[in-house]
Amino acid sequence: MTTTPWVPGEPGTLSDGRDRSAFPTDFLWGTATASYQIEGSPTADGKGASIWDTFSHLSGTTSEGDTGDIACDHYVRMPEDVALMTGLGVNAYRFSVSWPRVQPTGSGAVEPRGLDFYDRLVDQLLAHGIAPALTLYHWDLPQALEDEGGWLNRDTAHRFGDYAGVVAQRLGDRVHTWITINEAVVVSTFGYALGTHAPGKFLLFDSFPATHHVLLGHGLGMQAVRHAVPGARVGITHNLSPVHAVTDSEEDRRAAAAMDAIQNRMYMDPVLLGSYPDPDVVMAPIDRSCVLDGDLEIISRPMDMLGINYYNPTLVKAPGEGNPFPFEITAMEGYETTAMGWPVVPDGLRELLVGEKARYGDALPPVMVTENGVAYDDVLVEAPAASDVAHVDDPKRVEYLRSHVAAVAAAIDEGVDVRGYFVWSLLDNFEWAEGFSKRFGLIYVDYPTQRRIPKLSYSWYRAFLGGPA
Numbered sequence: 001m002t003t004t005p006w007v008p009g010e011p012g013t014l015s016d017g018r019d020r021s022a023f024p025t026d027f028l029w030g031t032a033t034a035s036y037q038i039e040g041s042p043t044a045d046g047k048g049a050s051i052w053d054t055f056s057h058l059s060g061t062t063s064e065g066d067t068g069d070i071a072c073d074h075y076v077r078m079p080e081d082v083a084l085m086t087g088l089g090v091n092a093y094r095f096s097v098s099w100p101r102v103q104p105t106g107s108g109a110v111e112p113r114g115l116d117f118y119d120r121l122v123d124q125l126l127a128h129g130i131a132p133a134l135t136l137y138h139w140d141l142p143q144a145l146e147d148e149g150g151w152l153n154r155d156t157a158h159r160f161g162d163y164a165g166v167v168a169q170r171l172g173d174r175v176h177t178w179i180t181i182n183e184a185v186v187v188s189t190f191g192y193a194l195g196t197h198a199p200g201k202f203l204l205f206d207s208f209p210a211t212h213h214v215l216l217g218h219g220l221g222m223q224a225v226r227h228a229v230p231g232a233r234v235g236i237t238h239n240l241s242p243v244h245a246v247t248d249s250e251e252d253r254r255a256a257a258a259m260d261a262i263q264n265r266m267y268m269d270p271v272l273l274g275s276y277p278d279p280d281v282v283m284a285p286i287d288r289s290c291v292l293d294g295d296l297e298i299i300s301r302p303m304d305m306l307g308i309n310y311y312n313p314t315l316v317k318a319p320g321e322g323n324p325f326p327f328e329i330t331a332m333e334g335y336e337t338t339a340m341g342w343p344v345v346p347d348g349l350r351e352l353l354v355g356e357k358a359r360y361g362d363a364l365p366p367v368m369v370t371e372n373g374v375a376y377d378d379v380l381v382e383a384p385a386a387s388d389v390a391h392v393d394d395p396k397r398v399e400y401l402r403s404h405v406a407a408v409a410a411a412i413d414e415g416v417d418v419r420g421y422f423v424w425s426l427l428d429n430f431e432w433a434e435g436f437s438k439r440f441g442l443i444y445v446d447y448p449t450q451r452r453i454p455k456l457s458y459s460w461y462r463a464f465l466g467g468p469a
C-alpha cells in the first residue's frame, strides 16, 4: 500500500486513512516505560540495589559504560512527565514498579517511601484521567535475591508473589490493570542464557530454571494480586515474534519451529495451555526437572488479559556446523531497518495477533499491545532564534506508528479482541545494553540538561488521539 505521509496540522490518520474512530471507544491508548530505564535515583528513599545497578556498573556491559544512575531523572521529574502525557491526550500509561524500591532486599521489610512514589504517580495519573497499567517486574531484580541465585532459585518466584501482594495492597484501590512480568523470554534468554543483560549469566539451555521460575512467579503474583484486589484485570506481557523459515526445506522448517518454540511457545503454552512445548519440536538439551507437580496449574490460571510486545518478525534457517542452537537467525531482505537493525514489518503485527488467536482460540484472553515502537537516530535541532523552540523531526517514527496502529485495526477487523495499544516509549531512555545510544521516545531527552523536547511523532499521536495537530 502506498501511503501519504502525515503532515503536521492535518488530522492524525493511520496509514490506511482511518482514524481513532476505527477502534472501540473504551480502547486504552497509552505509552509505556520501565522503572530502571527512566527513574534514576538509585539509592533515594532507601532503595536497594537491583541487578541492573550492579550489572551496568561492570565494565563492558553497556554501550559507553552508560548506567541508569540518572537516566531520565523521572523519580524527581515525575510531575513534569505526567504533564507531558496529559498534553499528549493518552488515556492510559504503562509503567513498572521497581521491586528494590519497595523491598530493598527483595523480601521482608517494606520501604514505605518507595511505595509512596508510586502512590503519588498513580494519583497524578488519575487526576489527569490517565488509567495506570502497572507492571510488577520489568527486569530490576533486587540484587540480594540474585545473590541467592536469582531466577534460577525457585524461592525467587515465592518472593515475587509476596512482593506482588505488597504492591497490590497499597495501590489496588486505584490500579485496575496489572501485568506481572515483562517479557519472561528476555529475562531468561538475555539475562541467564546469553549474559547480555543483567545478571549476565551464560548458561545457554541450562537457563531453563529461570524461564520456569519467572513463569511460576507470574502465577503466584497473579494469585496475590487477585487476593488483594478483587476484580483486578491481571495478566502477563510476552514479547512475541512471528517466525518464518527462509526456505521450504524440511531443515529450515524444523529450525523455524524450534525458534518459534523457544521464543514464543515456551512462554505462551504454559500460561494458556498449562504445558511446555514438545521436546521434539524444541530440539534443545533442556532438563525439565525443575518443573514440579502443580506448577503448571499455578502458571496457567486464567488471565484477564495478555500483553503482547511486538517489534519485528524473525527469519530462520537451519543451524550451521557448531551452532549450539537448533536454528540460525538470518536477515530479512527488502525491509527498512531501525537504529537497532530490526526490520520494519507492520503487517507482522497483524499476522502475530491473528496467528495467536487462530492458534489458541478461546484460550486467548483479550489482548493489549503493551509495547510497540522504534529507535531511530533522532537529531535535536536547537532553536535558531529566541522565539523559536527546539525540535526533533522523526517522520520515520510517525510512519512506523501509523502503519503499526493500522495493523492493530486490521487484526481487530479479523476478529482479535484487542483492548489497548502502548507506544514504546514515552521518553528516550536507558536502552539496556545499548545505554543511551538508542532513542525510542515520542519525547526527546537531552540528557545533559534533562530537557524534554516532544518529537514530531508526539504531535502525530496527539493529533490521532484527537488533540491539536
Ligand code: BGC
Pocket: 034, 037, 182, 183, 186, 239, 309, 371, 424, 431, 432, 440
Ligand atoms: C523491552 C523494553 C525495551 C524495548 C526496546 C522491550 O523488549 O520491554 O524495555 O526498551 O523492548 O528494546
